[in-house]
Each structure stands twice: as structure tokens, then as C-alpha cells.
Amino acid sequence: MLRQVLLAYDGSPSSEDALNLACDLTRGLGATLQVLTVIDQSAYANGVELEAERRSALQRLRRLEPMALRAGFSLQLEVLIGDPAKEILAQVSRLPADILVLGRSRPSTIDRLATSSVVELVLPEAACAVLLPKTAGP
Numbered sequence: 001m002l003r004q005v006l007l008a009y010d011g012s013p014s015s016e017d018a019l020n021l022a023c024d025l026t027r028g029l030g031a032t033l034q035v036l037t038v039i040d041q042s043a044y045a046n047g048v049e050l051e052a053e054r055r056s057a058l059q060r061l062r063r064l065e066p067m068a069l070r071a072g073f074s075l076q077l078e079v080l081i082g083d084p085a086k087e088i089l090a091q092v093s094r095l096p097a098d099i100l101v102l103g104r105s106r107p108s109t110i111d112r113l114a115t116s117s118v119v120e121l122v123l124p125e126a127a128c129a130v131l132l133p134k135t136a137g138p
Contacts, residue, residue, distance in 0.1 A: 006097035006128075007035045008088045008118070011060060014103030017133040019064075022101040023071060025131070031098070032074040035061055036091050038084040054079050085121035092127050099129045 007022040009015045019035075026033040037057045044050040061077040068075035080087045092100055104119050123130055 002029050002098040003031050004095050004098050005029070005031050005033045005101065006088075006092060006095060006099070007033060007101045008084075008103070008122075009035050009037050009061070010084075010103070011037075012103060014133070014135060016103070017135065018101045018103035021131065021133045023067070023073075025099070025101070026073045027071050030073070032076065033068065034076040034078060034091075034095060034097070035064060036078045036080065036088065037061060038087040039079065039081045040084055041081050042083075050081060054081060084118045085125075088118065088122055089125050089127075097128045099131055100126055101131045101133075104132045104135055 002025075005022055005026045007015075007018060009019060022033055022035075025031070037060075039050065039053050039057060041050060044053065057079045058077065061079065064077070065075060078091070080091070088100070088102075091097070100122070102119050102122065104117075119132065
């Protein structure tokens with residue numbers, strides 16, 4: 001039985017799709033939803049900016065609390081700092097998560113050539129099932 005749903009959330013349109021899917025899944029299962037945001041520390045020059053972004057991210061996540069209360073499921077919020085793929089995988093193990101829901105964005109051709117996406121890094125390593133919402137577009 002699925003009891004712990006982990007959503008990796010970054011506020012992007014694709015993670016909003018993942019949020020909707022995770023909420024539907026959690027509500028249907030009577031599970032607990034943990035929403036995780038990971039702040040990529042390599043994008044910040046100093047600890048002061050990083051801490052300010054962590055507080056801001058937690059405030060953005062708190063907007064989800066009333067929705068969870070109305071829908072009748074338990075919600076946990078977590079903001080971590082580090083490498084997004086590594087932190088997501090570590091959180092899957094720490095919970096442990098029964099299912100991980102990820103958004104999937106469409107990177108530009110240059111981005112695809114230069115780096116792997118978080119989804120590409122997490123999928124082969126996740127210790128649980130991974131669910132990706134269908135994305136709109138071609």
C-alpha cells in the first residue's frame with residue numbers, strides 16, 4: 001500500500017502539473033504528501049542569499065497547506081539546499097517514499113547537450129516508483 005508520496009517541486013509549470021497529480025494521488029490513497037523543494041546551492045554566491053531563498057521557498061510552499069486541509073490529507077513541507085538530484089534521491093530513502101512525483105520540463109537543445117535534467121539523473125537511481133505527469137505540447 002502506498003502511504004508516503006514525495007513530490008519534488010520547484011514552482012515551474014511542469015511542477016504545477018506534478019503537484020496536481022500528486023494531490024489527486026495522495027487524496028485517493030489516503031496517504032501523506034511531502035512536498036520537497038531543493039535549492040541548488042551552486043546558483044548562489046553566498047550563504048546569506050541562499051538562506052533568504054530557503055525562507056522564500058518555504059513561504060511559497062506554505063500556500064499549499066489550506067488546500068491539503070480542505071482535501072483532507074496530511075502535508076509535510078521540506079526545503080533543502082544542495083544538488084537537486086542528490087537531495088531528492090536522499091529524501092526518497094529517508095522517508096522512505098513509496099512513490100516520487102516529478103515535473104518534467106522541456107529544456108532547450110543547448111541545455112539538453114550541456115547537462116542532464118534532474119529527471120534523467122533521478123529516474124535510474126530512485127529506490128521507489130517514479131511518476132511523471134503528461135506534459136502539454138508536441
